[in-house]
Each structure stands twice: as structure tokens, then as C-alpha cells.
Amino acid sequence: MAQIALSQIEKRYGNVEVLRDINLTIQDGEFVVLVGPSGCGKSTLLRTIAGLELASAGDIHIGERLMNDVAPRDRDISMVFQSYALYPHLTVARNMGFSLEVQKRPKAEIEEKVKRAAQILSLSHLLDRRPKELSGGQRQRVAMGRAIVRQPQVFLFDEPLSNLDAQLRGQMRVEIKKLHQQMNNTIVYVTHDQVEAMTLADRIVVLNHGVIQQVGTPLELYDTPANQFVASFIGSPAMNFIPGRVTAAGVDVGAQQCLPANPGWSSALQGREVIYGIRPENIALAESGDDAALPFTVSLIEPTGLSELIHGSLFGHNLMIYSTRRSGAQPGDVIGVTPDAPRAMLFDASNQRRL
Incomplete structure (x- = not known):
């Protein structure tokens, strides 16, 4: 677990400014959701925290460490994507433990961490199956389990429920909330779905055109929006x-x-x-x-x-x-x-x- 501190982050692609003057502190163990319409910069900000994108300006700290020049694999983070990205020929157990195999960790350690993650995510009875034998919700839980076994300081979720139907999204929201309550890791979660943001977040960061519009608890944003954009985006049906x-x-x-x-x-x-x-x-x-x-x-x-x-x-x-x-x-x-x-x-x- 660790605090994330973003200071004056900017991201440009040529003359196109995608992120502008992002200043945000995410506390140790906090669940923060980045929300906004398509193209607002939320996924770019998440990828910048992960190191998959390099900031054009500004500083990123995870814990006490400046991450500007640190490779993604050395940032002690785990990322769950919209695509499950599972290896189709490997079992659930090997998919979850694969990153530890690459690190040549002892087999007993891998088995223990996979078993623990499977218990948390109710996957224990599926460890010998392959991805094609699983439902969409089960595959997404395997992707989450793969992140858990690494025991990172920070979890990053990039629209992980977008490929699921409405009922499964509701079930997975519950699973993710339970996961945070059990593990208490720092989580940064990206979505365009304000219902997900309202139900999951300790705090919500509303972005539009690469600029933070407001940061607050779900009810703060609902009851006291800073501007018309936040008021229109938070709440269903819209204001x-x-x-x-x-x-x-x-x-x-x-x-x-x-x-x-x-x-x-x-x-x-x-x-x-x-x-x-x-x-x-x-x-x-x-x-x-x-x-x-x-x-x-x-x-x-x-x-x-x-x-x-x-x-x-x-x-x-x-x-x-x-x-x-x-x-x-x-x-x-x-x-x-x-x-x-x-x-x-x-x-x-x-x-x-x-x-």
C-alpha cells in the first residue's frame, strides 16, 4: 500500500494537450475513481501513473519514491484492463501465477499466493479450468486474481467491467468493493460509468478535456457540484x-x-x-x-x-x-x-x- 502524489502533471501529443496541470494526492488505502466522458484523459492519466505513458511535465510519487524515470515493471503496481488478456492455453491457476513464474519464485510460494487470491475471489473450484470454459465475470475475476498475487502497493483498473452485461457489472462491482475492504490496497479505477463511480469510490475525480473539474466524495459531488458539467455528469438520470x-x-x-x-x-x-x-x-x-x-x-x-x-x-x-x-x-x-x-x-x- 502507498500514497500516490501527482504534481502539475501534463501530457501532450505534439500540439494536442491531453492532460493539463493535474494535481492530486491519493491516500494510502484509498479507492479513487477517475470519471468523465470519452476522450477526457482519464485512461491517459492512469497509464501515466503506471508508466505506460510518460508525462510531458510534472512529478509522480508512489510512496516516497519519484517514479518519473522508473520502468512500469519496477513501480510495484498491478493493472487490470478492459480486456482480460488471459493466456488461453494456461489454466486459471497458471494464469494467476504466471508473473511469479517469470520472476522464478519458489513453486510453493506461487501455489500459496494463487490459493489465497482464489479464495478471496471465489475461484478455488475453477483453478484447473481454462479461460474458454469460464464466463465473462469469471474471466475478469481471474484477471483480478493475477493482479492480487503480485501483492502490489497500488492496483490500477482501466474500465474493467465495460465488456460485461448489466447484471454481471453489478455483481463485479460488489466483488471489487469486497476486494478493497479485505485487502485495503490503494486503488485507482477508471470508468465512464458514473453509477460505478458513485458505488465504488471513497473519492471521485471528475475530468473533462484533460482538466480536473472537481474532487470529492460521491455525495459531495452529487449534492454540491462545482459546475454545470459535474452536475450533469454525476447523477442518473441526469439533472x-x-x-x-x-x-x-x-x-x-x-x-x-x-x-x-x-x-x-x-x-x-x-x-x-x-x-x-x-x-x-x-x-x-x-x-x-x-x-x-x-x-x-x-x-x-x-x-x-x-x-x-x-x-x-x-x-x-x-x-x-x-x-x-x-x-x-x-x-x-x-x-x-x-x-x-x-x-x-x-x-x-x-x-x-x-x-
Whole structure:
């Protein structure tokens, strides 16, 4: 286990800047998830930590050691990729212990470490099988076991669940979380799936265009996003955004229509051009006869059994509502809704920072 310290990391390919001024400290034993859209630089940052990419500027420390010029094999890390990359002709046991065979470790030591990793990952009954005889989830666990037997200071995961179906992804998230609780190693995990980020991380690092947008616990990012990008990326379904202008009555969204104000907003914001943000779960279906309800025109209903996603428009602006009540509405219906004003957020219209 070890702390990772990144100081002013930059990465360029010619004139293309992929990472810019990355400063981040990952504590010993911490589970940190790098998240962001495709092309944001998260995998490049992970590969730079691993030494598979060389930083154009800045310093990388793992523990007390400066890693800038240290080869990947000497950084005391293990990496799990999106591709399982298992040797098809070797058994599960030999796949897991192969790196130790290359290091010419004693056979008894290899067997003991493979056995321990197999117990952690519930693979003990599969040690004599070959990869073609395994399911996708089992293969990914073998890839994780191969990383575990090396007993590294740091685990690096690069979108390891992307090739699995939805049910297996859920199961593997549990396995990875249990693995961290049992071993308490430092883990850096890359994903574009914000649900994985929210459920796995001690802290989340949100990246966009090679720049860190915000670092915090999952609930910090959900409840207090630094800007509109973080607010839109963290949370499923995504936050609703409506442009408007702050008035004494609320947020004027055009045609003399207002959305209710958050009581905590400062009067100094009046007259400011803003983006009104509210999460789908913070818009309730109104009871009949509620005079304060706003008219919402339904365009599409997505039933999930437990809940409904209701698409439509409010004052001409597209909106989505998440409701655990069954509305009984049909496309074209106009229903009453009530935004939870204290949970609404304002973002500056010019720079997208949360106000």
C-alpha cells in the first residue's frame, strides 16, 4: 500500500494537450475513481501513473519514491484492463501465477499466493479450468486474481467491467468493493460509468478535456457540484437545466413564467442570467387541486416497474421527472408538478460555475 502524489502533471501529443496541470494526492488505502466522458484523459492519466505513458511535465510519487524515470515493471503496481488478456492455453491457476513464474519464485510460494487470491475471489473450484470454459465475470475475476498475487502497493483498473452485461457489472462491482475492504490496497479505477463511480469510490475525480473539474466524495459531488458539467455528469438520470434570469419571484424562464426560488439564494443574484438546475427526482407529481402546481406536458413515459421516467416540457423547456409513483399519464396529457425549490441549483450562464 502507498500514497500516490501527482504534481502539475501534463501530457501532450505534439500540439494536442491531453492532460493539463493535474494535481492530486491519493491516500494510502484509498479507492479513487477517475470519471468523465470519452476522450477526457482519464485512461491517459492512469497509464501515466503506471508508466505506460510518460508525462510531458510534472512529478509522480508512489510512496516516497519519484517514479518519473522508473520502468512500469519496477513501480510495484498491478493493472487490470478492459480486456482480460488471459493466456488461453494456461489454466486459471497458471494464469494467476504466471508473473511469479517469470520472476522464478519458489513453486510453493506461487501455489500459496494463487490459493489465497482464489479464495478471496471465489475461484478455488475453477483453478484447473481454462479461460474458454469460464464466463465473462469469471474471466475478469481471474484477471483480478493475477493482479492480487503480485501483492502490489497500488492496483490500477482501466474500465474493467465495460465488456460485461448489466447484471454481471453489478455483481463485479460488489466483488471489487469486497476486494478493497479485505485487502485495503490503494486503488485507482477508471470508468465512464458514473453509477460505478458513485458505488465504488471513497473519492471521485471528475475530468473533462484533460482538466480536473472537481474532487470529492460521491455525495459531495452529487449534492454540491462545482459546475454545470459535474452536475450533469454525476447523477442518473441526469439533472435538468433551464436557462433563465433571477427575479424576486424566482427564475424567469420566458413568457412571464417563473420557477420557484430556493429560499437560500442571495437577493444579490437578482437580474443575473443563470441556468436553473434541478434533478429529476426532485420534481414531484402534484396532487389534484394543488394551485401551486406547474403545468407539465407529457411526451413519453418510460416505466421501469419500481419507478417511471416521465419526459415532457415545462414552459416550453424539455424536462425529465423520476417518480416512484405511477402517474397514469399518457403522451399529450398535461399534469401538475411541483419542483422541490430548496434542492434547486443555480449556475452562472457565462462560466457554468455553481452560484
